[in-house]
Amino acid sequence: MTILQTHDLKKQYGSGETAVHALAGIDLSVEKGEFVAVVGTSGSGKSTLLHMLGGLDRPTSGSVTVDGRDIFSLKDEELTIFRRRKIGFVFQNYNLVPVLNVYENIVLPIQLDGRAIDKAHIDSIIETLGLQTKLSNLPNNLSGGQQQRVAIARALASKPAIILADEPTGNLDSRTSQDVLSLMKVSGQKYAQTIVMITHNEEIAQLADRIVRIEDGRIVSGRQTHTASASGSVSGGQTARRAGTAEERQV
């Protein structure tokens, strides 16, 4: 069953000579329960695509269908509720709420939705991510890697049907990256979650069911499930290595 689908998705920033065609017609479909890695050079449009998939920003044209619903036909308020119920988003720059402590950040989406907190579930995420001693810290008292782990905990806390993660391991050492990845995979299997993850890490990409490669706002391989590109390599690490850390790429 297809849970996520885009049709000729385009996003242009600016206009005239300075226009940037961040997405130049993306057709992508993702099956329920699938774990998809998105790779591509810096500036190729990966984050823009993920934001559109999560309904965080509206496209210039084209559509995104989530669980049979054309999400951009929803009004802003409806879209916000839909997103909160269905999607867990790990942002490239974390987007933690600075005035809330770690625990409050993690449970915020659940509370905003008026749902009960599954304490055992939250405790197990916190423990796996090694955040037990940081729960009362404010985000700006944490390292980049710790903030990233809080962002991951927040995305998993509400057991969303779809997890959209923008380089969730970009700031983590290789062992913690492996822990995060196995946490996401276990969670994915337990709750039948669909995962779309941007990564520059070749080893992590290889663990996905499928690798979607983006160049200049277009998918160049891995558009559909079970295409030959799933076995394609990550260009000998060229994509990954050139781009540096998440912070470096953002400047």
Ligand SMILES: Nc1ncnc2c1ncn2[C@@H]1O[C@H](COP(=O)(O)OP(=O)(O)OP(=O)(O)O)[C@@H](O)[C@H]1O
């Ligand atoms: N808000 C914006 N306004 C103008 N241009 C933007 C905006 N956001 C992204 N872009 C441009 O759109 C293109 C795609 O950006 P995007 O952030 O999607 O790349 P990316 O593949 O996620 O890169 P990275 O690996 O560095 O995170 C880039 O040329 C970028 O400069």
Ligand SMILES: [Mg+2]
């Ligand atoms: Mg990005």
